[in-house]
């Protein structure tokens with residue numbers, strides 16, 4: 260009796276320590292080790308920066324970068340205040356004019372200050388999302404078609420192989436010229452630079468989604484296809500009930516690759532075409548060549564990385580919601 | 591019950607050739623079979639002889655290159671829910687629960703013929719037939735192999751098929767679960783009187799369940815070798831049958847066909863395996 264009690268005590272203790280070490284491992288993996296990695300990186304960066312002298316002064320270390328991040332935030336708020344003040348003045352003026360002359364039609368002129376760092380972030384985000392969504396709307400249905408129909412695949416495959424390896428920057432001049440030629444409107448809803456950037460992103464986002472969707476769809480388990488045949492599901496229910504759920508993981512793999520590529524492409528395209536966005540911010544700072552420029556570019560680099568990471572996590576979260584296989588490890 | 595004039599399903603001179611890189615491969619040749627309504631037929635034969643191919647032709651998943659299949663005097667040339675299939679590895683849609691898997695079939699077959707409440711009752715009724723009501727809301731990855739197979743059977747039954755086609759439905763299960771499901775299947779067959787064609791590797795299973803056992807010769811160009819009428823009174827009880835001389839006689843007939851008349855000529859390594867398995871009454 261006593262012996263068994265003792266024994267069970269021992270096992271309980273063991274289990275407890277096992278749980279504890281498990282917990283400790285998790286903490287290690289989730290917090291401690293990443294922090295160590297970060298600290299080492301900061302230190303190396305700091306040391307290396309001190310030893311690199313550029314024509315624009317010393318390479319910025321972590322401290323300077325943090326300082327410039329602050330400056331950029333402050334500049335943003337200053338600019339916002341200026342804009343608010345501008346609109347307030349305009350309103351007052353209009354009200355005064357209206358009081359004098361009731362037939363006067365008030366005109367609101369937009370504020371045309373320099374876009375701040377945060378304006379540029381927003382522009383880039385917006386552009387990449389639009390480009391990505393356009394690409395996905397084309398690539399997913401086309402991929403499903405390719406996966407379902409061998410002839411369609413045979414017809415489209417050479418095009419995929421041809422265009423997939425093309426650098427986005429080769430597309431850029433063509434897209435620019437085509438947009439300028441075709442998009443002529445007196446009251447443009449979108450600016451041409453926005454369309455150019457978005458379409459360039461689209462052209463590069465198409466391929467990974469297209470290829471992965473096609474592979475996913477053509478790899479559906481033969482048994483499930485037989486079930487669909489025995490049930491005589493219509494083409495449309497076949498796609499909705501069988502094809503989409505089983506190829507969701509592959510579709511999302513493609514979408515995530517596409518979004519990652521799109522984000523990289525966009526920054527490069529903005530730099531090259533001088534289209535508004537983070538890429539232009541980097542280029543402007545580079546041209547500007549003040550002593551703070553390098554630190555500001557570094558801020559932009561970190562922000563670009565962070566946004567890329569967040570976008571990927573976002574897709575992962577969406578995949579978690581859409582996918583039926585909640586147990587699948589999403590990485 | 592199984593008079594040969596009573597034809598419900600009729601295979602006439604069925605043959606099939608598969609195109610392969612080495613030229614056409616004749617898997618089946620001159621398969622003739624007449625099946626009466628409500629009959630329980632087992633197909634037995636060595637691995638690779640063409641049992642699944644016969645079943646797939648009846649299901650409409652393969653097209654016979656010679657001869658044809660008539661169901662109620664209509665030619666079968668495409669799949670349809672009146673010939674429901676229970677696949678060897680359950681083939682449930684992994685993203686749907688047991689209930690939803692059956693629902694998909696019911697909605698497809700009874701759209702416009704049943705209202706929502708009737709469908710719901712019908713789905714639950716079929717899950718009850720296979721004793722799966724308790725796990726109706728579980729997905730395939732949350733239930734055991736035997737349970738999946740039962741849901742697969744419920745899905746097939748729920749289509750109210752004229753013919754139930756089963757490709758080694760219990761092949762992947764342990765002996766206990768298999769016995770349990772065989773009993774369930776006998777009950778269901780007694781209740782509903784479906785026409786059933788079942789592929790099996792298990793001689794005991796074939797004798798226990800069938801009205802007739804169709805034994806196939808080895809491929810290529812496989813065909814129906816012998817047909818054994820199993821005249822055992824129903825309901826059948828596996829324990830009582832074990833002592834009956836008739837039962838053992840039937841078993842012996844099947845084993846004799848498989849191991850004497852259609853003995854497979856195999857390389858030595860494969861032979862060992864088949865001998866090991868034959869002790870288990872399994873055809874390798």
Ligand SMILES: Nc1ncnc2c1ncn2[C@@H]1O[C@H](COP(=O)(O)OP(=O)(O)OP(=O)(O)O)[C@@H](O)[C@H]1O
Nearest residue numbers: 608610615617636637638639640641642643644809
């Ligand atoms: N699509 C196909 N293309 C070419 N050959 C095929 C095809 N399907 C089946 N065969 C051939 O036809 C023969 C019969 O196959 P089948 O699957 O019907 O055998 P089986 O009796 O069901 O075997 P098992 O008991 O192992 O399931 C085999 O030799 C196989 O190689």
Ligand SMILES: [Mg+2]
Nearest residue numbers: 641642643757
């Ligand atoms: Mg088979």
